[in-house]
Amino acid sequence: MTGQSTGQSTRQSTWYSTWYSTWHSAWKEQPLSFKLSSIIVVLVLCFGVINPFISYDPVLDVELSRRDLAPSWEYWMGTDGQGRSVALRLFKGIEAFFFPGLIAGLFAAFVGGVLGALCGYFGGWIGRSLSAVLELIDTLPRMVFLVLICTIFPPSILLISIISSVLFIPSIATIIRRKVEALGAEDYILAHVAHGFHPLKIISYHILWLQCRALLTRQMIFVFSYVLFIETALSYLGDYGVQEPYPSWGNMVAQSRISAVAWPWALPALAIIITIAALLAFGDGIARREEEVKR
Amino acid sequence: MxxxxxxxxxxxxxxxxxxxxxxxxxxxxxxxxxxxxxxxxxxxxxxxxxxxxxxxxxxxxxxxxxxxxxxxxxxxxxxxxxxxxxxxxxxxxxxxxxxxxxxxxxxxxxxxxxxxxxxITSIFQNPRRSLDPLMTVGQQVKESIQARESHKDALERLNDQAQTEEALEWLAKVQMVDPARVYHSYPHELSGGMCQRAMIAVALACKPxxxxxxxxxxxxxxxxxxxxxxxxxxxxxxxxxxxxxxxxxxxxxxxxxxxxxxxxxxxxxxxxxxxxxxxxxxxxxxxxxxxxxxxxxxxxxxx
Incomplete structure (x- = not known):
């Protein structure tokens, strides 16, 4: 009760400790699907980070004498139509979508968040004209537009990811704008104003960081998985994705067309499905947890 | 006037x-x-x-x-x-x-x-809705101390440690039972009465x-x-x-x-x-x- 006994503050709560406690409580209470998905996401993250430090040589080692081998101790997942280890190519294939996906996700979440906050905060003609431009972008069919871009420019996964992140900015900005508009009428935001907090701090910290963090994370993960998806689709449709001989999960599926046996598509396809499902479940789990904390 | x-x-x-x-x-x-x-x-x-x-x-x-x-x-x-x-x-x-x-x-x-x-500052009707649901009560009191200090010259401002201590003092002043615990609690963990006390602390810490x-x-x-x-x-x-x-x-x-x-x-x-x-x-x-x-x-x- 007295000043002396409370003088020394106990634990300081910092941004990483709140993240940790969010994650930890999510881990304890979430269903099995969330636990599985977060394990897969962490694996993908670790593989993605160590990937650039590993040489391409064994992945590119073509040897037609050992083509289409079944799984063995030497080749865990067998070999493909050109005698290259499927396990190694799957592993190295993460590099194809990992950094482009990260860049696309971060870019879309950042620009979408800032634009949404501006639209919601300013309203008026600034907000209206920004929303009009964003809605115009939103009417573009994503897939068709990306195929169009790929036929015009030389294939580049970085270009694809940047374009797809731009295509996602409007939907993120709309979500954030609605949130900002709804929060503007909340008592506690009015109280912050009345206590003399700087409006920039209210909008960037109290609204964007505290309230929209989970939403933005989920959207970021969604864009990340979309890059993986679109790379697969474009590789299969017309070799617009990562080019042979460099491996990506998409062109591994595409390459299985020239294989003599029926099954090589299965492993990369399974990897794609599991990773996308895990990413989406992970994003939802985090977002749901933060929603619960608010109540 | x-x-x-x-x-x-x-x-x-x-x-x-x-x-x-x-x-x-x-x-x-x-x-x-x-x-x-x-x-x-x-x-x-x-x-x-x-x-x-x-x-x-x-x-x-x-x-x-x-x-x-x-x-x-x-x-x-x-x-x-x-x-x-x-x-x-x-x-x-x-x-x-x-x-x-x-x-x-x-x-x-x-x-x-x-x-x-x-x-001038204000406290509102609904104590739960006038506190930021995603920040600990202590941080909110500290924030309004920070907002107050930001009007002063850089040399006269309280440092971070002093602000934390003042926030704890404010929680004690509004007769919170356990200020050190309340400092790290979120508004949803407190009762309505405690939330209103916290709100009073936040408002008065501005020294209006x-x-x-x-x-x-x-x-x-x-x-x-x-x-x-x-x-x-x-x-x-x-x-x-x-x-x-x-x-x-x-x-x-x-x-x-x-x-x-x-x-x-x-x-x-x-x-x-x-x-x-x-x-x-x-x-x-x-x-x-x-x-x-x-x-x-x-x-x-x-x-």
């Missing part, structure tokens, strides 16, 4: 556009508050008491909102005439006065940013010269209400802060307020000292007598 007045409101008019046409919510309200004084505003819901105080705080968002009158706010000897330039933002359109809302909001923000927190308390005890149960009222009275005295206390509960009013104004349908019916309200109940305005009667307080002084 004399040197001794903190807030002086003259002929305040507030109007709103509704689907049924323009409605006058506040119609020529005048009152003033001196330093250290507690002015109570008494009235039923919809009598315009909240709107008048929101106008002083500069928080009215609707259209057209404040349409006329004068609000003078005194901050450390300097008087700010908040509505001085209002007429230049009002134009005529189809026989109706209309306000350039955006320009007015900008202008008002430029005026109020020096005054919010320092000269006038605090607007907008029905701070609504939605709390009777014992907690009494505690909050006592706490407010003690703290207001200790901090030498004036208060505008809005309520429809006449008992709280008689306990807390020095002077009371009674409002109905956007007009001030009468302005009396709390003592007169108690002692000479039968000489009061008809409507005031109805309010006193509703609280069962007229008979007691009659006999």
């Amino acid at each position: 004399s040197e001794q007045t903190l807030v002086d409101v003259q002929d305040l008019v507030i109007e709103f556009d509704t689907p049924k046409g323009r409605v006058r919510v506040v119609d020529g309200v005048s009152f003033s508050v001196s330093p250290g004084e507690v002015l109570g505003i008494l009235g039923e819901s919809g009598s315009g008491k909240t709107m008048s105080t929101q106008a002083i705080l500069g928080l009215i968002g609707g259209y057209p909102g404040v349409m006329g009158g004068q609000i003078n706010l005194n901050d450390q000897g300097v008087t700010y005439e908040l509505l001085k330039d209002l007429p230049s933002f009002i134009s005529e359109r189809r026989g109706q006065p209309e306000k350039n809302e955006r320009a007015w909001r900008k202008h008002r923000y430029a005026q109020m940013k020096k005054l919010w927190g320092r000269a 010269s006038i605090l607007v308390a907008d029905e701070p005890t609504t939605g709390l149960d009777a014992t907690v209400r009494a505690q909050i009222v006592h706490l407010l009275q003690d703290l207001i005295k200790a901090e030498q802060c004036a208060m505008l206390y809005i309520t429809h509960d006449i008992r709280e009013m008689l306990y807390l307020a020095d002077r009371v104004i009674v409002m109905r349908h956007g007009k001030v019916l009468e302005q009396v000292s709390a003592n007169d309200l108690k002692e000479h109940a039968l000489e009061r305005h008809e409507y005031t007598q109805v309010l006193l009667d509703a609280a069962g307080m007229i008979g007691a002084h009659d006999e």
Whole structure:
């Protein structure tokens, strides 16, 4: 009760400790699907980070004498139509979508968040004209537009990811704008104003960081998985994705067309499905947890 | 306006556009508050008491909102005439006065940013909704200390450690049972009464010269209400802060307020000292007598 006994503050709560406690409580209470998905996401993250430090040589080692081998101790997942280890190519294939996906996700979440906050905060003609431009972008069919871009420019996964992140900015900005508009009428935001907090701090910290963090994370993960998806689709449709001989999960599926046996598509396809499902479940789990904390 | 007045409101008019046409919510309200004084505003819901105080705080968002009158706010000897330039933002359109809302909001923000927190601040009705749900209570108190310190010169500011300690002191001052624990709790982990205490700490940590308390005890149960009222009275005295206390509960009013104004349908019916309200109940305005009667307080002084 007295000043002396409370003088020394106990634990300081910092941004990483709140993240940790969010994650930890999510881990304890979430269903099995969330636990599985977060394990897969962490694996993908670790593989993605160590990937650039590993040489391409064994992945590119073509040897037609050992083509289409079944799984063995030497080749865990067998070999493909050109005698290259499927396990190694799957592993190295993460590099194809990992950094482009990260860049696309971060870019879309950042620009979408800032634009949404501006639209919601300013309203008026600034907000209206920004929303009009964003809605115009939103009417573009994503897939068709990306195929169009790929036929015009030389294939580049970085270009694809940047374009797809731009295509996602409007939907993120709309979500954030609605949130900002709804929060503007909340008592506690009015109280912050009345206590003399700087409006920039209210909008960037109290609204964007505290309230929209989970939403933005989920959207970021969604864009990340979309890059993986679109790379697969474009590789299969017309070799617009990562080019042979460099491996990506998409062109591994595409390459299985020239294989003599029926099954090589299965492993990369399974990897794609599991990773996308895990990413989406992970994003939802985090977002749901933060929603619960608010109540 | 004399040197001794903190807030002086003259002929305040507030109007709103509704689907049924323009409605006058506040119609020529005048009152003033001196330093250290507690002015109570008494009235039923919809009598315009909240709107008048929101106008002083500069928080009215609707259209057209404040349409006329004068609000003078005194901050450390300097008087700010908040509505001085209002007429230049009002134009005529189809026989109706209309306000350039955006320009007015900008202008008002430029005026109020020096005054919010320092000269005037507010606590609201619903304690749970007026605290940030995603921040610990301690951080919120600390934040308002930070906002206060940011007005000072860089050399005079308190450092981070001192701010944390002051936030803990504030939690102790509002009689939290375990300040160190409450410091790290989120609003949803606290009861309604504790949330309102925290809110009082957040508001008073700004060191305002006038605090607007907008029905701070609504939605709390009777014992907690009494505690909050006592706490407010003690703290207001200790901090030498004036208060505008809005309520429809006449008992709280008689306990807390020095002077009371009674409002109905956007007009001030009468302005009396709390003592007169108690002692000479039968000489009061008809409507005031109805309010006193509703609280069962007229008979007691009659006999």
